[in-house]
Amino acid sequence: MAIPREEKFQRILDAAIEAFAEVGYYQCQVSKIARLAGVADGTIYLYFKNKEDILVRLFQERMGDFIHDIRTQLKDCRSTQERLKAIIKTHFSYMEKNRSLAIVTQLELRQSDIKIRMAIGGPLKEYFKLIEEVIAEGIELGEVVPMDVRIARQLVFGSLDEATTDWIMARTQRTLLSEVDQMLFLFAGALRLQSKASGGENTPDDAS
Amino acid sequence: MAIPREEKFQRILDAAIEAFAEVGYYQCQVSKIARLAGVADGTIYLYFKNKEDILVRLFQERMGDFIHDIRTQLKDCRSTQERLKAIIKTHFSYMEKNRSLAIVTQLELRQSDIKIRMAIGGPLKEYFKLIEEVIAEGIELGEVVPMDVRIARQLVFGSLDEATTDWIMARTQRTLLSEVDQMLFLFAGALRLQSKASGGENTPDDAS
Amino acid sequence: MAIPREEKFQRILDAAIEAFAEVGYYQCQVSKIARLAGVADGTIYLYFKNKEDILVRLFQERMGDFIHDIRTQLKDCRSTQERLKAIIKTHFSYMEKNRSLAIVTQLELRQSDIKIRMAIGGPLKEYFKLIEEVIAEGIELGEVVPMDVRIARQLVFGSLDEATTDWIMARTQRTLLSEVDQMLFLFAGALRLQSKASGGENTPDDAS
Amino acid sequence: MAIPREEKFQRILDAAIEAFAEVGYYQCQVSKIARLAGVADGTIYLYFKNKEDILVRLFQERMGDFIHDIRTQLKDCRSTQERLKAIIKTHFSYMEKNRSLAIVTQLELRQSDIKIRMAIGGPLKEYFKLIEEVIAEGIELGEVVPMDVRIARQLVFGSLDEATTDWIMARTQRTLLSEVDQMLFLFAGALRLQSKASGGENTPDDAS
DNA sequence: AATGAATGAGGGTTCATTCAT
């Protein structure tokens, strides 16, 4: 019985993630992806237009999942604090579960190559919009002090992103998830978060 | 009169920054750098061991300047708030004055290529240390709530870095420097900054 | 029907022999070999590690054949005189049949490049050993006056080699094989060869 | 006081011999010769037309000396045996005294590069002619059995040449000169040398 | 005459992509 088309497509994507994570997009040879995927070099081109297409589809597929995950988590949240925590937790747990993908994200997200950025830009902007919506909603609800949502989003995303990069570079056993509460504490302070329920001050220890 | 050796070295570095910024390190041809620098291809190799050496020396030279600039600015600061503001201002103004270098930084800083990271890592770690020192000193002075300085540094650096990336990507006329006060306001909140002098609450508008 | 892998390997080797013979190893471009072999430049590298590997394998393959040929001829010889004649004949006829290879041999055999000499040295030493064995056996059999076999080998190999070089340089129609008997006459004299059967004196004309 | 022009010319030639001997003509960089000669790269071109010219002039100068040396030695010889011995001794002692030049000779003498061969060919042919003259004279004098002088010369030169190559490759302390008598013994046998004075048989031990 | 920084053509090698099987 032949492997279904979809499965082989995913196998190649997974192989590409591993390969890109290890040596970066430009340094990675198509034949390496083929080897990791257990297919012939030529087979790659039955599923992808060219090397760049692999990277593009990779982001579309996997970032799409990620955004979808977060949106799902956000549905059950009742306050900005809960929503921020959901974002941090999902971001960190996703990166932790997909370390190689995380590496590729941190790496290639920055590519200045126009064509590549265009392709990656979509899902990322979607994520930015999501974060900004949460902040804007917080302001509307009076839970967040009025401020420039773009700059606030830069702080939120930049911090999560940098924490992830740090974690990748460190190569230690330290988990990202262990930092959720501390990151939330910082965000809460930055946004002057007022929990409607408690109204109390946030401290590093009661942030959960 | 011949161009002094040092000047030609700098000319090549500047050309490399432009070239790397435009297409990225791996996509950039040595001949492109030579053309931009107004020298022959072979001349490059009188000043640099190889292509990689250009990137490495570039970071060593220019990041060194950057760190030195910040340290100089910090000397005149009398509070953590002033120190944070100095970091933000210097970071933003340096990136704004060296847009191409900023692009290269955002781009290649993430490279997973071991050799490249080793070379870049030094100056960057120096910067991280500097930020962490400011935060730690703030805690000692009682101006910052006790917290994990590493995570706080991730927030500070990550936010500055993301703001810079955003600015690069936007390609608008908007200046980075116009965001200094708003970024400082966010940092002040995240760190629960207590200005010894006023002791009052920080607001988006009085952050200057 | 595709050309078998082995055949293409040999086609490239043959092309390399022609190319090296014409301009020498260092002056020869890989693309020239490719053109002569009727393959693309890159194809060379599917069969050989690099340019040097072509030269090395060339000697291993073809010198191996040569040594094997001589050993085969020696089996049917019943006297030192016959053995010497077999060596001269096989040496000359092989070089004559493989003029280009002969040129490469005369040329690159002398290379001082360590790596190349290491590769070529093997088969050549094998040939030296073979000649010395024949002389040593002749001494044991009482057919050759006791002497330093190394120096005698230098005379035998040196003379054959020089005759070959002469023939290559001359570019005339004169054949090498026509000199077999005269060369044998000289060797016989140098070694004071005693033909057990006749015991008579050798002359230039009865050397056959 | 400036170094006289002629001396600097010789310094460069000597440096070239060392350099060519070490890595071969094509592998040798002009800058290496300049360094060894203690002059600037550009200075080379004040004395030589180009790199090839260095090699050509080198052979013309030094081989000329060599031939001249041998001709001088031959003047005092009274028999073919003495003349052969003079050739062997002078050849070996010259190579031993000029090991690097010997290496270059063994190496580049074989170059098939037309232009180079043309230049080197002259002095070498002169040497061949000299050897052939000695043999022809020996035949005329009745000291050498009538034979093809070209082939006899191939044996003489080939043996000397191979002995030299062997010595170069061996890199041992063994001297070439220690082999003079044994080589003469072999030549005497090959040529059926009849010493008019003694008329006796030559043996390995009385060859002096 | 001497220098040595600068030049730029040239070549070995890689690797994304194709296509005959």
Add this chain to the structure above:
DNA sequence: CATGAATGAACCCTCATTCAT
């Protein structure tokens, strides 16, 4: 669909030669 041998354009780097000083 799948293969993987073959392709050949592209690129980093070397080094013989030049020339302004």
